[in-house]
Amino acid sequence: MRDSLTRLFLSKRLDAFLPMFAAMAAFIIGAIILFIMGTNPWVAYRAMINGAFGNQNALVETIVKAVPLLLIGLGICIAFRAKVINIGAEGQMIVGALMATAFGLAVEWPGWLVIPMAMFIGFFGGAVWGAIPGALKAYFNVNEILSTVMMNAIAVQLMNYLLGGPMMDPQQAAALGKLPETARLDSSYHLARLMPPTRLHAGLIIALVLAVLVYIMLFHTTLGYRIRAVGFNPFASRYGGIRVRRQIVIALLLSGALAGLAGAIQVYGMNYRMITDGSPTGFTASAGYNGIVTALFGGLHPLGVIPASFFFGALLVGANSMQRMTQVPSAFVIALNGMVVIFVVSAAIWREQRERQRRLAKVSDAPVPIPPVEETRQKKQES
Amino acid sequence: MDSSQFFSATVVIGILTAAIRLASPYLFAAIGEMFGQRSGVLNLGVEGQMLMGAFFAFYYTVQTGNPWIGLLAAMVVGAAMGFAMAVVSVRWRAVQGISGIGFFIFGVGMSELLFKTMMGEVRIINTGFNPIFIPFLSDIPVLGTIFFRHNFMTYLAFLLVPVAWFILHKTTLGLKIRAVGENPHAADTLGVSVARIRYLTVTMGGVMSGVAGAALSIANLNVFQENMTAGMGFIAVALVYFGGWRPFGVMFGALLFSTVMAMQLFMQVFNVAIPSEFAVMLPYILTIVVLVLTVGRVRGPSALTEPFVRE
Numbered sequence: 278m279r280d281s282l283t284r285l286f287l288s289k290r291l292d293a294f295l296p297m298f299a300a301m302a303a304f305i306i307g308a309i310i311l312f313i314m315g316t317n318p319w320v321a322y323r324a325m326i327n328g329a330f331g332n333q334n335a336l337v338e339t340i341v342k343a344v345p346l347l348l349i350g351l352g353i354c355i356a357f358r359a360k361v362i363n364i365g366a367e368g369q370m371i372v373g374a375l376m377a378t379a380f381g382l383a384v385e386w387p388g389w390l391v392i393p394m395a396m397f398i399g400f401f402g403g404a405v406w407g408a409i410p411g412a413l414k415a416y417f418n419v420n421e422i423l424s425t426v427m428m429n430a431i432a433v434q435l436m437n438y439l440l441g442g443p444m445m446d447p448q449q450a451a452a453l454g455k456l457p458e459t460a461r462l463d464s465s466y467h468l469a470r471l472m473p474p475t476r477l478h479a480g481l482i483i484a485l486v487l488a489v490l491v492y493i494m495l496f497h498t499t500l501g502y503r504i505r506a507v508g509f510n511p512f513a514s515r516y517g518g519i520r521v522r523r524q525i526v527i528a529l530l531l532s533g534a535l536a537g538l539a540g541a542i543q544v545y546g547m548n549y550r551m552i553t554d555g556s557p558t559g560f561t562a563s564a565g566y567n568g569i570v571t572a573l574f575g576g577l578h579p580l581g582v583i584p585a586s587f588f589f590g591a592l593l594v595g596a597n598s599m600q601r602m603t604q605v606p607s608a609f610v611i612a613l614n615g616m617v618v619i620f621v622v623s624a625a626i627w628r629e630q631r632e633r634q635r636r637l638a639k640v641s642d643a644p645v646p647i648p649p650v651e652e653t654r655q656k657k658q659e660s
Numbered sequence: 661m662d663s664s665q666f667f668s669a670t671v672v673i674g675i676l677t678a679a680i681r682l683a684s685p686y687l688f689a690a691i692g693e694m695f696g697q698r699s700g701v702l703n704l705g706v707e708g709q710m711l712m713g714a715f716f717a718f719y720y721t722v723q724t725g726n727p728w729i730g731l732l733a734a735m736v737v738g739a740a741m742g743f744a745m746a747v748v749s750v751r752w753r754a755v756q757g758i759s760g761i762g763f764f765i766f767g768v769g770m771s772e773l774l775f776k777t778m779m780g781e782v783r784i785i786n787t788g789f790n791p792i793f794i795p796f797l798s799d800i801p802v803l804g805t806i807f808f809r810h811n812f813m814t815y816l817a818f819l820l821v822p823v824a825w826f827i828l829h830k831t832t833l834g835l836k837i838r839a840v841g842e843n844p845h846a847a848d849t850l851g852v853s854v855a856r857i858r859y860l861t862v863t864m865g866g867v868m869s870g871v872a873g874a875a876l877s878i879a880n881l882n883v884f885q886e887n888m889t890a891g892m893g894f895i896a897v898a899l900v901y902f903g904g905w906r907p908f909g910v911m912f913g914a915l916l917f918s919t920v921m922a923m924q925l926f927m928q929v930f931n932v933a934i935p936s937e938f939a940v941m942l943p944y945i946l947t948i949v950v951l952v953l954t955v956g957r958v959r960g961p962s963a964l965t966e967p968f969v970r971e
Contacts, residue, residue: 314777362757419951420901422704422757426894430944438937557887566765573758606776608886611769615708618762619744623752 287635292628293581296574299624303616310612311605321603328598329591335598337475341547343590345370345539345561347484349568350575350582351491352407352535357577358495359528360508365410365425366536367558367565368432369403373537374544374560375439376402378551381462381544382444388465395466396483396541403537404530406432411529415522421529429565433557440553457559458552468546478546485583487535492579504528536565563611567593570614573621589614671926676806678922679915681880684817685710685872686914689896690903691824692868694910697900698828699861700841700963701749704760706869707893708767709741713873715771718785718884719778725787727878734874735867741767742866746859753967764893772886782885788878789813813871813879824907837861841961844968854968869893891944898947904958913950920946 285291308318329339349366356363377399384391410428413419440457449456469479495501506514507524515521540561544551553559567589575585596610689706696703713734721730741763748759789811798808828834839847840857848854876892877884895917903909924939932939 357758362761364761413948413952417952418955419948420898422761423894423898423901423951424948426891427898427944427947430891431941434937434941434944438935441937442935557890566761569758569761570765606773608769608772608776612766612773613769615762615764615766615769618765619748619754619759622754622759622762623748625754626752 283638287631287638289635292631293576295624295627296576296621299620300574300617302620303613306616307609307613311609314605316603316605321599321605321609324599324602325592325595327595328602329595331598334475335594337472337477338594339587339591340481341476341478341590342593343586344478344480344484344546345543345564346568346571346589347488347582347586348539348542349536349564350571350586351484351488351579352532353569353572354575354577354579354582355491355495355504355535356528356532357572358508359504359524360511361411361414361525361528361532362422363407363410363425363529363532364422364569365407365428365533365565366539366568367561367563368425368429369406369533369536370540370543370561370565371432371436372406372540373399373401373403373534374540374551375436375444376537377541378459378462378544379444381466382460385463388463388467391466392468392545395545396538399541399544400534400538403540404534406537407533408526408530411526411533414529415525430557436551436553436560437555440551444551446550456552457555459550461550462545464549466545467549468542476547478542480542480546483538483542487538488579488583491535495579500527536568539564539568562593567614570618573618671930673802673805675919675922675926677809678925679919680806680818681810681814681918682921683911683914683918684814684880685875685892686896686899686917687817687820687911688813688868688872688875689893690899690910690914691820691907692865692872693897694824694900694903694905694907695828695837695861696858696865697964698841698905698961699837699858700844700961700966700968701746701858701862702756702760702897702965703742703745703749703763703862703865704757704894704897705741705745705763705767706760706865706872706896707889707891708764708770709738709866709869710873710876710889710893710896711767711771711887712741713738713870714877714888715775715873715884716870717874718877719774721787721878722779722783722785727787727789730788730878731871731874734870736870738866738868738870738873739863740866742863742869743859745866746862749862749967750855750858753969756965756967768887775884775886779884782883785878785882788882811879813875817875818911821907821911828907838961840968841963844963844966845971848968848970858968869896872896895943895947898951901960902950902954904954905960916950917943917946 308322311318311321328335330336349370352366353363377395380398381391381395406428410421410424413424414421437457440459441455444459446458446460449458471477471479471481495505503519503524504527506517506519507521511521551560571585571589572582574588575581592610592613596607599605599609600607689710693703693706716737717730717734720733721727745760745763748754749756791809791811794808798804828837836847836852836857839852840854844854873889876888899910899913899917902913920943924942927934927939928936
């Protein structure tokens with residue numbers, strides 16, 4: 278009886294819930310912070326839930342917020358699986374969006390041709406911005422965390438320059454306010470809306486299809502196998518004949534490409550123009566960072582990222598309604614996201630311990646060889 | 661002012677003076693980070709720690725009118741965040757590259773949250789650390805202006821460089837830190853507590869990042885704004901690589917960066933015919949170039965980013 282309980286407790290399936298326990302820890306600390314600030318945590322969290330799921334409109338907002346998180350999260354999965362830490366989704370998203378917008382404003386072709394091409398151009402732009410740090414890491418051994426952060430800052434300045442200058446809406450350029458935004462895309466270029474009065478757009482379908490494709494790519498193709506092998510053990514991979522450097526570039530390139538596509542979808546599906554507010558996250562709304570949180574929460578599994586992206590989309594939409602209802606600034610959710618990252622990463626040690634316990638349990642289950650059991654027990658005592 | 665004046669003597673002196681002043685936040689943060697990395701822990705939360713330090717320093721300076729209390733507050737909050745990072749990376753052995761990003765995101769959100777609830781609006785103070793003219797030395801033409809008319813934090817930052825060098829290379833503690841970062845198993849065998857050393861360096865690194873934030877908000881700029889560090893924390897981490905994990909190397913890197921920053925500021929003032937956005941890009945492009953050039957020249961601590969497990 279006790280054995281079967283242990284087995285249940287140690288079952289691999291329970292591991293999938295570890296990020297949830299970790300996130301719960303973050304939420305509890307968040308509640309303490311709210312409490313210290315003089316807000317009732319229960320009221321604040323309830324305002325968040327209502328704001329995210331309370332009615333159809335709220336639900337739609339949650340879903341459209343989830344789309345960029347899902348795409349970027351998928352990219353992060355690919356990169357992190359290769360042990361490449363891509364912090365550059367912000368910049369990759371910006372560059373993808375810039376290129377896709379420039380294309381849409383330049384051409385006058387039918388929509389059925391422009392939309393897919395624009396999506397591809399966004400994909401391509403992000404890929405370029407991801408491939409640069411990828412190549413720097415692979416061939417010059419430059420730390421990709423630092424180079425991607427720098428590429429973000431460069432992309433932000435590029436965006437500020439273009440949206441405030443060459444790409445600025447002529448109407449804004451003539452106006453006094455001079456908002457940094459481009460002209461509006463022709464209405465035939467807009468992504469189809471799935472439930473017309475609401476903002477739910479076809480980007481959702483693109484993102485969901487890509488989630489399945491990334492899953493197949495990572496787990497059922499040689500490319501995915503190579504990427505994961507490099508992440509698991511680069512030395513053994515090289516010994517096994519995998520070109521490690523090339524996989525690193527590919528992983529960051531694909532990761533960037535998905536972020537770039539997210540940028541293009543944001544323009545063609547949501548705003549119909551590229552717009553920022555002058556701050557570094559003015560266009561992306563921090564999707565590049567939140568995508569990392571999403572991917573980690575989804576266990577770095579493409580299919581796990583789907584529910585994770587809806588969860589964090591809800592959190593972001595809920596934050597705004599919490600700000601309205603309780604006067605707690607929505608920045609609270611950024612702090613909360615940071616804690617989720619910290620706890621989810623820290624929970625990995627739990628997974629490790631469970632893996633060890635599982636091994637021990639399996640050995641003691643084995644019927645015949647008794648000596649190994651003694652050996653393992655001794656080892657356990659020693660350590 | 662037009663751009664032809666950009667290369668006049670006054671402007672060059674102005675740029676160099678500003679460069680010395682602007683180097684101080686980089687120096688504090690990078691030297692703190694260097695100790696952490698020398699002991700084997702990569703703390704990527706510097707940016708978040710700086711923002712929290714900047715906010716607390718500013719808030720308490722406004723409340724008390726005393727920058728020393730502000731500085732103390734920045735050190736305390738930096739220590740708390742550094743200690744948390746140490747627990748996560750030493751005790752829980754989390755992947756350092758990612759947990760640091762968690763602290764970065766937390767710091768960005770938390771400093772903005774506190775700023776909006778506790779202060780609400782941007783304001784400028786005049787109770788921060790004001791320039792101290794060193795007697796006699798500050799009267800030397802040119803050099804006096806460039807080197808001896810700075811605020812307390814700037815002098816402190818540069819004094820710290822030889823102190824850091826002394827600690828790292830001439831004391832037992834420094835030897836232990838280097839041993840733990842190079843070969844933790846050997847250090848452990850010899851009775852050095854790997855965990856204790858790493859707790860110490862990462863917590864102290866947090867303190868230094870907090871001080872770096874204070875150098876921004878209550879000494880150099882006398883203002884606090886959301887996200888005011890704008891990537892300086894990450895540049896500080898890059899400077900550690902660039903400086904070859906050595907205090908004087910880090911100082912050289914910090915000066916290179918602050919000179920570029922100062923030039924960039926002056927270019928904006930003088931309307932040099934380059935869009936200001938491209939001027940702002942310069943330090944970031946420089947970081948990447950510098951990383952490409954330095955890698956391979958010096959080898960980092962062998963155990964960097966590797967959690968220690970006793971076998």
